[in-house]
Amino acid sequence: MCALCGVLGGEGHWADASGVAVPAACLTRGAQRQERVRLANAVLRQFGLVLADWQGAKYQLANRTGRTELVDNLAQVWQAAERILGRACDPLDPALIARIEQSERAG
């Protein structure tokens, strides 16, 4: 538990790769979280949302008007995103896929 804000450490999510020697494991925990935030934002920006690390314990998801939610892991990011947006975030939506492909081509 964080002594300052009383945040309990949550159960590890599978996507956090704890115990799995993947490239992310070569990074410090903080660097892993930053990398996760960076890549998630490449998707979330397509919806006008921004994710940030919050105290190394949670993630903070916000839209452009400042509506904000704190979540524990990646799986919860998508639930929160849909609550904020009021619509689905479907990774199989052809329009979303096309936008991501276009942003990658644009660099």
Add this chain to the structure above:
Amino acid sequence: MAEQSSTIPVNVITGFLGSGKTTLLQRLLAAPQLSDTAVLVNEFGEVGLDHHLLRRLDDEIVLLQSGCLCCTIRGDLSAAILDLYAKREHGEILPFRRLVIETTGLADPVPILATVMAEPVLRHHFRLGNVITTVDAVNGVSHLERQPESTKQAAVADRLVITKTDIVDENSVGELRRRLKRLNPAAAQLEISLRTAVDPDLLLTRDLYDVQGKAEEVRRWLAIETAKAGADAAHHHVDVNRHDERIHSFCLRFAQPLNWTAFGIWLTMVLHSHGADILRVKGMLNVGTGSGPVVVHGVQHLVHPPDHLPQWPDDDRSSRIVFIVRDLSHDLIERSLAAFTHLGAPALVEA
């Protein structure tokens, strides 16, 4: 989280009404190597008879007290398993090393798998082992076409056991075998009759988290592409009114190493949006470490803790991911994953 290898495996035996679940269970429990197995069964309907049959074989049966195991009593199932564990720890029952749960014939097995995989206390002491689905050779094709429960039971299986093969002709067994292979190419198929022996090790003890079984399981997944190509070539027409036609499987292959973090972002998002229609996902990923692959294994919204194999099972270093899905597009899944894997390039660098 507890080490997967130190936790007690939980096997789920499922299958449609009259498909021979209990007969299979009886025969398994007769095997000496399964003498330290605890069993949970339902008490309704035919299962009442099952109970009497089973009790003669094994006195360690625990009956759930309330209703159907499949849908409404996850809490009861969790409590029953934890009660067993407490009795085991206190020495009140023999220290069982395996738990088998037999579902009802109409059960959706996924809530049971979810209880074992996701319940916070249970998952520290237990892990999901193989899901074994019985399909009877007499009615199996009909059930797969008309009963969504039967189709789902087959789709989530790690082992498909075709029963009653001694009372139908070989052509009928062959047709069922092909249907099941197309529906779930990743599951090992076995055929049993009164005259054939049951291999308890193949059914129960060899699984992804068993040291001996791990390589074998992964090799089985690798055989999928070949089997799938043959099944597709023999099958063109799609009838959307048939339950087993709505479910299909495919394997994605990526020659370049995948970014693990990007893959995690993609899979969590896909499972959030479409988890109910992703019946199984089994992947062996090259994440660029230069050592063995990372194995990812999920059922609907649930994902097992990823496991890093010490070495590759063959010379191919491609990432391969098998999906068994319902009403989802192969092309969109492939295109979406490909787009996500290039997110935010360049790739990670060491700190």
